[in-house]
Structures are given as structure tokens and as C-alpha cells.
Amino acid sequence: MRVLLLATLVNAFGNGAYLTTSVLFLTTVAGLSPATIAIGLSAGAAAGVLAMTPLGYLADRYGPRRLSILAMVVLAGAYTALLGVHSAVPFTLLSCVIAVATALAKGANGALAAGAVPATERLRMRARMRSLTNAGMGIGTLAGSGPLLIQGHAGYVVILLANALTFLAAALLLTRAPQVPPQVTPAGGPRLVALRDRAFLSFAALDGLLTSTYNDLLGLGLPLWLATRAHAPLWLISVALVINTAGCVLLQVRMAGGVSGLAAARRSALRGSLVVALSCAVIAAGSDRSPLLAGTLIGLAAVIHVLGEVWLSTGSWGIVFELAPPWAQGQYQGAYxxxxxxxxxxxxxxxxxxxxGLHGYGWLLLGLLFAGGGLLYGPVTRWAAATRPTVPAEEAPRPDQPMVTVPPGQGD
Incomplete structure (x- = not known):
């Protein structure tokens, strides 16, 4: 699966570079107002959420490699088409196309990672993908900072086109990835089984809230905190983000090594949630402290946060892989x-x-959210395991074998 990992790295590099300059491109080159950008991105986000599970089903039905390549090609074209956008309606439509294609890529890549390696290696494979995603985003962010120094329209356009090229490069790489054969829904069962699995949807909602919130703690919460309440320099934002990126790159694969089975994944998610809660309490302790003490506590909180993030994300992936039926990995990834x-x-x-609004008490409230949410992983995943969709034994693939077919000429 080195091909899939390399495609992940290339794609993440392009995304990181584009995200650095995207707002400036849209406002200066495309001439869009902040309100137009916000509305278009919100519409795209809604379209992506609605399309996730059905597109995951298509990845199962027609093979995730084929659908992943299709998504990359569509994304390359959609980002290139942004060069011709100068008004609200075309931007909103393209935002929806990008969001839907991204949803397809996520579901297809998840199914490809699940189906192309043995079940015992799925979690490590997913951890490698996330580690390389963080590395690629970090390097891409540095590359995208060049146009920010020049502040020229041409630089923003170059970054946009470079991002589109990385999608094409990823699609080309994926043509050499192993094929996971199309999966057929068992006779008599619903096609979109994930949307009927209330227990799994409850897990997806819980995990989605906690995951999105811990992502925003350092990227959104900490800058607001430093700007309004903490007596510490703003450059600590960069320090915290560097610690987070380096920790994810260096620790993700190592931390995934000891997690096997639903019980271990559940414990990892609980441990991660409690550790993230601790990081919130440490940040709250820096309220109205001296700059030195506040800065020290924020640095300590960043280290604690990345440990919790790695444990929580590892547990989340393990739970998804364990609960999804072998014939519905794509749509369960989409629902997730x-x-x-x-x-x-x-x-x-x-x-x-x-x-x-709540200042230091707000951080404590966020910590309670993580602590309480972590405790809910146990009952929710036990409920999901007890109501897991089943398939007759003669129709199910062996769990210890990867669902891979190798195209002629690529066996070596």
C-alpha cells in the first residue's frame, strides 16, 4: 500500500499549500466578498454531509479504487475551474462539487485502506495515512507561505494550479494501487444499511463532535484565548500548532500499534478524551497568570492535547473498522x-x-464535554456491537484475508 500512502502525501501537500492562500485568492483574484465565501462554503459543507454515506455505498458497489480516482480527477477540474469564478452562484456550485467529490474520496480511500490490507493491519495503515497527511499539510503550508510574502495575484494562482496538479498526480498513483473487488449487499438487506444503523450513527455523531472540537481547541480556541484573556504572546499559537503537527507525525503509528479489537479501541478513545479534557483544564489554569507561567502552561497543554488527540483518533478508527460489515466499509466510512x-x-x-463568553470556566466546560463524551464511548459502542448488521457466513469474506485483487503485471 505504499502507493496509497504516497498518493496521500502528495494530495496533502497540495491541500496544505492551497489552504494557506485560499481566502486571499478568493477575495483578491476571484473578487468574492467574505459573506459570499461563507455562504458558498456552508452550502458545500451541507452537500458533503448529505452525500457521504450514499457515495460510500457507491465505493463499495463499484470498487473504491475506481471511485477514488474519479474523485481526484473531479477535484482537479473543480479547483482549476475556480480561476473562472467571479460571482456567488458559480462559486457556490463549485463549492458543492468540491465538497461532494471530497466526500467520495474520503469514503473510497477509507474502504480502500480497509479492503487492501489484512484486518489486523487496518489500524496501522490508517495511522500511517494520517501521519503522512499531517506531514504533507505541514510542508504544503510552508510552500504556500511564499506567495504571502510576495502578496501577488500570480502567486495565488500558481498555488491553486499546483493543488489541482497534486490531485491529478494522486489519481495517477492510485491507478497502481491494489484493487478491492466490488462488494454486494446481502440479498434482502437494505442498500444503505449504515443509515439504518442507529447505534453506529450515534457513535458517529458523538465522535464527530469530539473530534471536530479538539481540532478547534488549538486552531480557534487558543488564538481567541491569547487575544482576549491569557497574558502570553501570540506566537505561542504557532508553537502549539507545531507541537501538534510534530506529535501526530511522530506518534500516530506508534500509538496505533497496541490497539486491536473493539474493546482496545474503546479504551483508547476513552483515554484520549480524558487526556484532552486535562489539556483544557491546564489552559484554564493559565487565566490571569504571569506571561511566563501562562506560556509554560499553554506549552504543557499543547503536549497533553496531542497525546489525547492521537489516542482518541486511534480509538475512533479502530471502532469504525470493527463495527463496519466487510461488505459495507465504504458507506460506514461515509457515515463516520x-x-x-x-x-x-x-x-x-x-x-x-x-x-x-465564559473565559476560564469555558475551558473547564469544554473539558467536561470531553470527559463526559469519552465515558459515552462504552455504552454506545456496546450497543452498536450488539446490533451490528450480519451476513450469512457463506457470503462473508474471511476476516483474516485482505480483499485484494492485483491487476496483471503488478504482482511484483
Missing amino acids: FAGRGLGDMVAPPLVTACVL
């Missing part, structure tokens, strides 16, 4: 990412309200 999408809608206003 739909939960993330809903969390992305809730987390920003939640974190902002807590940090700006």
Missing part, C-alpha cells in the same frame, strides 16, 4: 465522516462561545 461534518458545523460556535 458525515458525523465529522456535523461536528464541524457545531464545534466553531461552541468553542467560541465557551472561550469568549
